[in-house]
Amino acid sequence: MSLHFILNQSGEGVIIGPTARLTLLPQSLAIFQTVDDRAEVTATRFVGNEVHRFLVLSLSADTVARIFRGGVVIPGKNYGLLRRWTERERLLYEDMQNVPVPEAAYPAWFQAKVLEILSLHLFHHKNETQPLFCTEIKNLVHRHVRDALQLLRGRLDLPLDLSQLASDVGCAPHYLSRLVSQETSKPLSLHLREMRIEKAVELLAGNRLNVTEVALQVGYSSLSHFSKAFALEKGMTPSDFLKRQRL
Template sequence: MEREGLDWAPSFHPGSLEICLNLAGDGTVAGDGSSLRLTPGTCGFYVPGEAGLRARREAGGRHQFLTVELARPFLRTRLAASAERLHPVVRALVEEGPGKVGVGGVERLNPRQLELVRALRSPPVPRAARRLWYEARALDVLVECCFAPAADELFCQRQLRLQRDRVAEAIGILKRNLAEPPSLGKLAREVGVSPCYLSRTFSREMGVSLSQFLRRLRLDRAAELLRSGEYNVTEAAFEVGYNSLSHFSAAFHETFGICPGLYPLRAKPAAKGK
């Protein structure tokens, strides 16, 4: 990157809403008397409008970010009925047209948004289904980032939202550490609560205990590895943290109704014309 940084604005598209999920590097977006600054681990949104925006990625560091771009016709089709709850910048685009520039706020990426980023970078669906899957995830990003917070949010509602965020953060940690998951105590410390509170909250939110949820995460991942054809049963078991093949095979059969050695054959689509 050049010493003075990179002009980022030419990548923007008039008539659209752009949501930047910023993982690394610093950037600024400015226009119409307002601006936002993206630092690592934040997200922000903006509408380039007809006049355009000024934007720069700062020099001297590694940049990693994901941008979700939503055209006005797409937004109008899906948001016209709920426009009053949108952030004013997004609402202006939906109701008034694409001409006006707008810069929204910046917030820290929460656990749900970080999970969305990870999913968007590695979609867990067949290629034929990706367009529909990406559209659904784009709407998830929109919901997470662009609705104005309710002014009348009650204390109990806020507590429930915080609980869900902590559960989502715990799930993200487990997914990243299937082979060597943290203990309940360490997991609780990482999300900032007591072990008893995390265990109780997790069970209430997910309907199963932490250990049951981890078991299903491991088996689902093992099934995915077996379907890929790149892992045999032993490799898949060790990859997700099972040290005993007999325990892995029993758990796999109990969950999927078939032994792991035969699972790839059942999962493989039948050849055409047969």
């Protein structure tokens, strides 16, 4: 049984264990435990503009028990916790990156830092007011999805550029793609198609543009592709839609 602490300074990634999955966001603290040290745990970094910088501390449960003489109870199952950094954790990360003591003092200094990390995070603080990061993650996820769809709506005449869209909302491309699918049960490509056809319906109903002009306005250079997309969304071709409008 092992306990793991991750101070994620920048970049995004995901940790996947047998019964726990944690998505690492910038300035976050992750704590997770594996009951069976033989169980497979994988960590993947999301591709993005930020360099992924993080620190990992791993200890066996027996080591933790010896340090605190059994005074701390670690749950007997796999679990994961993720929350935003506090100011103290930011300072911990900076200290670990810029050790302020001579090399001869490294063993004692790092041991003291390990004890500090364990003491801060393995005991309940009565006056703890830091919200669980799961709520913040959910809010951030909603913001990423909302912002991405809003930006997409303003770019109907442009091809879907996932890398640029992800950069504009502040996360990694694969992460954004997965978030949108999870939150809306629909991939970005289908959101774009739906938005384009809704705009096309509005333009066609205005009777100012013909079908080809409307197709170009909403990002389709091929009339056949536009007609197919229109039929998939509305159950009729653009020409049939116009005929119904004139009835």
